[in-house]
Amino acid sequence: MQPTVVIIGGGYSGVGTAHKLLKHTKPKVPTLRIILVSRSTHHYWNIASVRGVLPGAISDDCLFYDIKSGFQKYPSDSFELVVGSVSEIDLDQECVVIQTPDGPKSTPYTEIVIATGSSYPSRLPFTSIGTYDDTRDELHQLQRKIEAASSILIAGSGATGVETAAELAYAYNSSKDITLVVESEAPLSMLRMDLREAAARGLEALGVKLVTNARVQKSTQSGSKMHIHLSNDDSHETDLYLPLFGTRPNTKFVPQKLLDDRGYIILERTLRAKGFTNVWGVGDVGNLESNQLIYAESQTQHLAKNLDLVLTGRPDQVTELKP
Template sequence: MQPTVVILGGGFSSIGTAHKLLKHTQPKVPSLRVVLVSRSTHHYWNIASVRGVVPGAIADDQLFFDIEDGFKRYPDGRFELVVGSVSAIELGDESVTIQTEDGQKLIRYTQLVIATGASYRSQLPFTSIGTHEKTIGALHNLQQQIEAATSITIAGSGPTGVETAAEIACAYGTSKEVTLIVESGAPLSVMRMYIREAAAHGLEALGVKLILNARVKSATQSGSRMLVKLSNGEDHLTDVYLPLFGTRPNTRFVPTQLLDGRGYVKVDKALRVEGLKNVWAVGDVGNLESNQLIYAENQTHHVARNLNAVITGREDQVVDLKPGYSPQIFVTLGKKKGVGQVFNLQMPGFIVSTVKGKTLFTEKGPGMISGKNIVRSSI
């Protein structure tokens, strides 16, 4: 069979892996074919979704990039984009079944890469939620809701919840009541306490109201508003409710024996799926490292190098990745402030704002889609 790498997903890791194979492996193996399977025709630069939900803050063309346009540089027949949802992986005959607009499509592979990422249970458009039309439509709808709201309640005090609360507060000041529900004594539970406290103070300085040591028990429609009941006994009526917690890996199509108890793909340190020689997983879908951008980016480079070794007949050059366990996180508080931790060190706010806060890396989008960079690193 013609060497065929099928990559599932339309995110940073999948697009980056495809470009690396086409740039560095295909010239050595001219018959190599790369097939990218994505639910959407467009990549969603969801790093910037926290600012993108604010009407007028970021243009659509800085958030959404046509995937196929980025691959036109490669020889005909070497790359194919299949738009559809994965419905099954058949390990026995090494194939995947894709549900497209025109029906089911069977694609055989010699190497398979699972890079479908993770998403929120609420299906909020902070990640891709399906087709391009569905995701951009949901984003525009949320923008309209936020514009019309006088009160916005966010549950989930990880980076996405904190950054979203800060962006809305920066945009509207005191004209909208922004509330962040924090399940412990301070937001950003993976970071050191003094950094978490700095984030809390930064949010409060922007006018965000913090409700500490509380969880959402239920959220139900009450007329035109949402009634949010908390574990501390409080009830809150709000115009817009954003449950930004409970991300889950997009693995419903993956055979259950390949998943751990949380639904993540079980991978070894070479990023192979455990027990399989020609199936790999990269990014937020795998269980090797936590869901951090820097880890997904490093994994993308690593899996592409290992695939290059296998495809070019140098199996002995497949190497293990040294997993990262310490947080390496920059959390923005609008364009000008932020908190950060690299290993156990606190990063000054001006570094966070300079590196990430001003643009949320949107200037890197065109380079990512065309194969020049992933986010911060070159391809």
């Protein structure tokens, strides 16, 4: 079988890995074929979603990019985009089953990369939630809700929650009440305390109301209002509730033997799935680092180098990702 790398996921890591292999490895391995599987025809530039949710702030053309057009510079026989979702990975037969609009399709691989990212349980469109139409339509609906709301409560004080609160407060000044629920004494728990305190001061200067040392216990809809019950026994009423916490890896199709108890792929520091030499994971699906773009980018670089070594006959030279 000709060397065939199946990459599952049309996000940063999946698209990035495909480009790197076609640009750097294909010239050394003329028979190399890359198959990219994506639920969406378009790559969602979701790092900009914290501003993209503001009505009229960023056009769709700047948030969504047609995936196929980005690969037209490569030989047509070296790349295939399959629009669909993977329902099964057969590790023994080394093939994947893809559900496409034309029916199921079985595709063999010599190397497989799982790069399907993570998403919010609420399906908020801060990540891709399905097809291009699904994500775009949900984004437009959220924009309309934000425009209509007089009060917005955000739960989750990681980067997405903090940036969203700041963007909303800056855009609407004092015309909307923006509240951020913070689970500890200050937002951005991954940073040093002085930086966290500076972020809190910056948010408050923009008019964001911070509720610290609290978590959302329950949210209920009552007419046009959402009632939010917190762990500190406080309750809040708001027009719009954005639960920006609890992202989960998109790994439902991945064999259970590859996953830890949280649903993340158990990776070696080479980015291989533990126990397999031709199964790889990258980005938010893996258990090595937290779900942040900066880690996904460095992992993508490292994965492409290791795959290049394997595909050019030097598997003994693969290296481990440095912390």
